[in-house]
Amino acid sequence: MNMKRFAYLFIFIVSLLSALPTFASHIVGGEITYTCGSGGRYTIQVTIYRDCIGGSPQAISEDNPAIIAIYTTNGKLFLVDSINADNANGVAVPANFQNECVNNPPKVCLNRIVFRKTYVLDNTTTGYRVVYQRCCRNASILNIIDPASLGVNYYCIIPPTSSASCNNSAVFKNYPPQIICVNNPLVYDHSATDQDGDSLSYEFCQGYGYYSTRNDGREVPSYSGEPLPYGNGYSYMKPIIGVPPVIINPVTGLITGTPTLQGRFVVTVCCHEWRKGVLINTVTREFQFVVTNCSRAVIADMPQYSDEYNTYIVNCADYTVHFDNLSTKNVRYYWDFGVESLNNDTSDEFSPTYIYPDSGTYIAKLIVNKGSTCADSISRFVKVYPKLEAVFSPPTTVCVGDTVRFKDLSNSTYQVNRWAWNFDDFSPLDTQQNPIHIFTKGGLFNVGFAVANNKGCKDTSFAKILVDPFSPNVGNDTSIVQGETITFNGFSGSNYLWSPSKYLSDPTIANPVGTFLDTGTFIYIVTAKSEQTGCPGRDSMKVHVYSGPSLAMPNAFTPNGDGKNDRFRPIIIGYREILYFRIYNRYGQLMFESKSMDGGWDGTFHGQEQEVGVYYWLLSAKDRYGKEELIKGDVSLLR
Incomplete structure (x- = not known):
């Protein structure tokens, strides 16, 4: 170990021996930045923000000096050092809002202390990680778990260095706001500047802390710290509950939203530096938003009717815009x-x-109580780009299974670049300009058509389309005895054609007569057209032809209400009349009697379900020649 690093470690050890454990919560935020000089000299600046109302005075006094550690980015400790503050007492941070414009101004006090020191860092291909940690946080933080046991762990990255070039970190422009008013729009510029001219982007990112073994934050700062344990419903990307949600613009760094829950919330912002499209560095700032009921005396507000950022309206019909005002009434307004x-x-x-004079994007501003001490204002974009009209021509006649072509006939001053069709038949949205669709079932469908152009204009139109559900519907399958005739029952159509034509009197009419001289099963397919639309339809039926009278009786049934085999009844062919159909239980008690071929027994007696078991039946019927027959058997009732 060289003498310089030995001296750093000696100073650190002396600091540890002289520090007394302090159990306090006073840190509310901080960040680490740096500037690069010649000869590998880096001036590192650690900034922390402290609660000078609720924080412990002893803990605040022991923040100086600050202990930092510098690691190579592969985790190897490079040095540990203590840094004295530029001002041992720190400086007060402005409240950033006018107390006289709030009915119940909250009492706030935020103190900023800065530690700055220059180091000579060896050239490295891995880069460095500068780390500061300290105990402790406010115990009342809502969005992380057990905040009182967590210290803070702040860091920054110094990219790989060489003798030819080095990097300066980005620097945030504004102090963190101390107070945010619940249920009031928040607009806070959290952007940064970079003297190297690197491109910057922003996001809410993971915060870090540590579980101290000494509870005073004077240990060697750990390389990475512990990711903050966010509570249920929160995350580093969603640190505050709000409607609309509290978000950060990745390009501008503007934090917007309307918090809807009072309390103290930890927020971490990452500012990424990009050079020639490559991410070279990230600077983080952690701070706490205190959301409270400010009871502001004056609020300027107008709605946002567009889903585009901070846009009051996108008017695509004409140049006339009506402005709705949601501000406090009985005050002066200036638009x-x-x-x-x-x-x-x-x-x-x-x-x-x-009435706007021309199309374009404008910034409309509303000032409430202009010129007074408690004035308030709000600005939103107004986009005027007439016109856009969604138009399509619905087909006049649609049959089930037809290939239907839809055509976009929209009128737009500017280029239409998005389409969406909803055919109202549970099919996915179609985003083609001129789609082809097939309706697989009949009915009345309310087809919706939406378009959007490159100026953000949107419009929707609807048309009801009747898809003819025509079917010839020739009825159920049937059974007859050889030599008998039946009349087929086609209806509600025209242009009938039965196939095959065998045994039929005329296969081109709706109700041909079939005379069957042979036994067997004959399948007939009929096609026809709707009389109203000419849509084709198709149906089929089976004719079972038996050599003589026939009786089919199930040997079991299950009257459980599932719609399957719930009734016990005879299936009769070639009998012209049932004299009686009777069912008895094992004691000879009559359970059911009927003279109909339909219906059947449902397994009850006087409305009561009968027990599972074997029942006996008698059937007396006359055949086609008037001869009486008595048939008997048994059936099992199952459930």
Whole structure:
């Protein structure tokens, strides 16, 4: 170990011996940044924010000096050092809001302390990780679990260095806000600047802490720390509950949303540095938002009717825009409709209407109590791009199974680039401009058509389309005795054709007569057309021809209400009349009697379900020649 690193470690050990354990919660945020000088010199700056109302004065006094560790990014400890503060007492951070404009101004106090020191870092192909950790956090934080036991662990990355070039970290422009008002829109610029001119992007990211063994935060800062354990319903990407949700714009760094729950919430923002399309560095800032009921005296607000960012409306019909006002009433209003070439595009009405001179994107601004101490304002985009009209021509006649071509006939001043068709038949949305669709069943369908153009305009139209469900419907299969005739029953159609034509009097009519001189099963297929639309239909039926009278009786039935084999009844062919059909239990008691070939026994007696078992039946019937026959047997009732 060289003498320089030995000196750093000695200073650190002395700091450990002199520090007394402090059990306190006062850290509310912080970040680490750096600037690069010549000869591998890096000035590292550690900034922490402290609660000077609820924080322990002893803990605050022991923040100085700060202990940092520098690791290579493969986890090897490079040095440990202590840094004295630029100002041992820190400086007060402005509250960032006007107390006189709040009915119940909360008492706040935030103290910022900065530690800055220059180091000579060896050239490396791996880069460095600078780490600071300290105890402790506020115990009242809502979005992480057991916050009182967690310290903070802040870090920054120094990319690989060489003698020819080095990197300067991005630096956040604004202090974190101390107070956020619940159920009020939040707009906070959390962007950064970078003196190297690197491209910057932003996101909510994972925060880190540590579980201290000494509870005073004076240990060697660990390389990575512990990921913050977010509570149920929260995550680093969703640190605050809000409607609309609290989000950060990845390009501008603007944090927006409306918090709906009071409390203290940890938020971590990552600022990524990009050079020639490659991510070279990330700077993080952790801070706590305190969401409280501010009871603001004056609030300027107008709705957002578009799903585009901060846009009041996208008007695609004409140039006239009516402005709705959701602000506090009985105060003064001043509207500027955002036409840069005009000075008279203003109004003092509560809810005005304005006709824009041309298409374009404008920034409309509403100021409530302009010129007063407690003025408030809000601005939203207004996009005027007439016109867009979704139009399509629905087909006049559609048959089941037809290939239907839909055509986009929309009118738009600007290029239409998105389409969506909903055919109302549970099929997926079709995003083609001119789709082809097949309706697989008949009915009345409310077809919807939506379009959007490259200016954000959207429009929708609907048309009811009748798909003819025509079917000849020739009835159920039937059974007859050889030599008998039947009349087929086709209806509600025209242009009938029966196939095959064998045994039929005329295969081209709806109700041909069939005379069957042979036994067997004959399958007939009929095609016809709807009289209203000409849509084709198809049906079939079977004719079972027996050599003589026939009786089929099941040997079991299951009257359990499932719609299958629930009734016991005879299947009779060639008998012209049933004299009686009777069912008895094993004691000879009559359970059921009928003279009909339909219906049958449902397994009950006087409305009571009968027990499982064997029952006996008698059937007396006359055949086609008037001869009486008595047939008997048994059946099993099952459940």
